[in-house]
Amino acid sequence: MESSLAETRRGKIARMLKVTDMSPSEISSAIGEKVSYVVDDLVHISRSRKYGFMMVLPARCLKCGYVFKPEIKVPKRCPRCKSTWISEPRFKLV
Ligand SMILES: [Zn+2]
Numbered sequence: 001m002e003s004s005l006a007e008t009r010r011g012k013i014a015r016m017l018k019v020t021d022m023s024p025s026e027i028s029s030a031i032g033e034k035v036s037y038v039v040d041d042l043v044h045i046s047r048s049r050k051y052g053f054m055m056v057l058p059a060r061c062l063k064c065g066y067v068f069k070p071e072i073k074v075p076k077r078c079p080r081c082k083s084t085w086i087s088e089p090r091f092k093l094v
Pocket of ligand 1: 061062063064065066078079080081082083
């Protein structure tokens, strides 16, 4: 059983992502919830058909340009150049 609180939070995130694409940090500050919870919610939203299709704009290394796999997580370090200067992935519901 999911709590109704988590359900409400996901509904709120889904409504925002239908308007514009956002990164986990942007969602985190918009709803005042930790990035780790936001990522967990994004995974649930992407698996549930009721919210639509989740588009993932992959994370990118800002030092060497390495493009990560389009996954719902926030990478910490570039596997190619080891830089931590990473642009977060962005998500949009279509
Ligand atoms: Zn890199």
